[in-house]
Amino acid sequence: MPEASLVEDALARNKARHEHYAGLDYVRLTDGFSGWPRGTVFLDGRAVPGYPSIGRVLNLEQGLAQHFRAPFHAEEKIDGFNVRLVRHRGQDLAFSRGGFVCPFTTDRLPDLIDPAVFQAEPDLVLCAEVAGPGNPYLEGHPPEIHEDVALLVFDLMRWDHAEFMAVEERRALLQEHGLPEVPYHGRFTVDQAGALRELIAGLDARGVEGVVLKEEGDRRKRAKYVTPASVVQDLGAMGDALLDLPPEYFTNRLMRLVLILEESPELDRETLRAELGAALIDPLLNAAREHRETHKVAHHFCSRFRHRANAERFAEHLRRVPQSQIHTTVRSLEQAADGYWELRFDRVFPRISGLLGNFLSGGQVYD
């Protein structure tokens, strides 16, 4: 349990903010503070610990040698968004990475897991990825989730304790409660970079994002490592928003790709260069063609909600995003035949929209 003064201190030092959601008041950390990670949520004097960042390595063999001292588990990294699920005073809630209640995941929670786990383990925090084409935040999704969304748990914590349950204990507990979990790819030792590279090759061929490596024992060191396929997918997913993202979105991913290939020439498949070129050309080319009709560049989303009120809360959340950056326009909210509420909205990229308009109409640039 956090000390009583901690939340007040964090608020006073501008490291935390009050938030409200459907009658619920809570405080979230906007920065790491006093041992609690950014995104930690304080509710009635108790803490849902934030989910800490996992460092990325770009060279597997050296990365293992430098960071790991004990055997580790390899788990599949899922291309979705990170949530923490908890039960609080009988209400099941999903918090986003930043510590906001996520109206979408909170609404869909009964579809995604059996919440009975919270009766047996009331202080559990389920750390999970929500992924699929129906997710309201991201353009990309894992190739094996074909519709709507799925939830896969990858870590367990407990209220008031900023630490993860050991992998084997976690797996046993998830299986006991029939909860969906990320695919497990085995236990490795530090000298098994070769075996891990073979694993990565298989994941790459399936279009999987990558792996998260979790050391056994007290250090519980972690690292993530991705596949060439995931880099190409990421670039293609946002290729039409080229000038609305930080340019590092593109340069960091090119750097990742090249360092993976440097270490693992066996991943350098025949078609990779053409795939990369297509990821960078085609989404933007299609956007330029559509711009002649629509005069903007937008990504279209359709997310399903059980309750109309949650869809409206989500839409309200979208409206509050500053309009000078990437902004969102709700198109429709309609009930489908199966009773779900379908929220259709567009994420509009103003910078590329404006520049395409200028250039397509013959504008000159002095660059």
Next chain:
Amino acid sequence: MPEASLVEDALARNKARHEHYAGLDYVRLTDGFSGWPRGTVFLDGRAVPGYPSIGRVLNLEQGLAQHFRAPFHAEEKIDGFNVRLVRHRGQDLAFSRGGFVCPFTTDRLPDLIDPAVFQAEPDLVLCAEVAGPGNPYLEGHPPEIHEDVALLVFDLMRWDHAEFMAVEERRALLQEHGLPEVPYHGRFTVDQAGALRELIAGLDARGVEGVVLKEEGDRRKRAKYVTPASVVQDLGAMGDALLDLPPEYFTNRLMRLVLILEESPELDRETLRAELGAALIDPLLNAAREHRETHKVAHHFCSRFRHRANAERFAEHLRRVPQSQIHTTVRSLEQAADGYWELRFDRVFPRISGLLGNFLSGGQVYD
């Protein structure tokens, strides 16, 4: 002739700086000032006008409609660096775009043009591109210049007059004096975007950078337009310096490429995506492999000088560049069998060098 007070005003307002070169004192404009472009050089009360920027269009048909009102000439755009050549008190000098004396071009001037033109036309300013694998500034060069450097004149001005000679008058004068000029590709009218696109297709197939379009008559409006091949070449030439250039280097060029293809699908050749992917992967991949030996990413240059003193002046100029950014290390200065002095130097990219070193040794990144 500029008014006597103009140079003093520009200096007082921090729009100009005093410079020195081998006993010569001059002032260069660091910004546009009072109608004179940035890079204008003042020598003994007279002005060598700066070379103004030419705006780029990314859609030819709309660009012509929006900017041109009279027929225009299409000239080949050369992938080199811009210089202005003048004779001053019997000394032939080359000034860079920014208004510095270029020790390299000044040294090589007798190899590049017949300076007799300055006897007949002492107030002429030759605006030219210096290009080729032996140029000391740029990684790329036109495919048709295989060794050392060549100089191609593309505009004429006169001392103290910030305006270009009309294209036909310029071509006649250059031919009369046997001076090398950029290839001329014909006269077009504003409704001939289609014919111009056919020209571009031919230039693209040859790997030429693009065209500069120069309107006839008093407006003398100008615009430039490049080929897909030039975009891919530019990206490949600097692909290993990915993180040492402004990220816009990459994003602007992708934007150019896509808008060219949007207008001219006939330029979208079978292999373009693979070429783009290779330009972005292979230079950086080779740099990562070499980094294991050299621990840095560098481009190697070898430029030839007639006079040792000029090579030393050039090396001195390189040493003054701030070491925190891209910096230069002289490797050797040796006289070749033909009497020329060969200056070998490396341009080192510190940011990508450091990051590759960190990642190759297993460093973790939180991105």
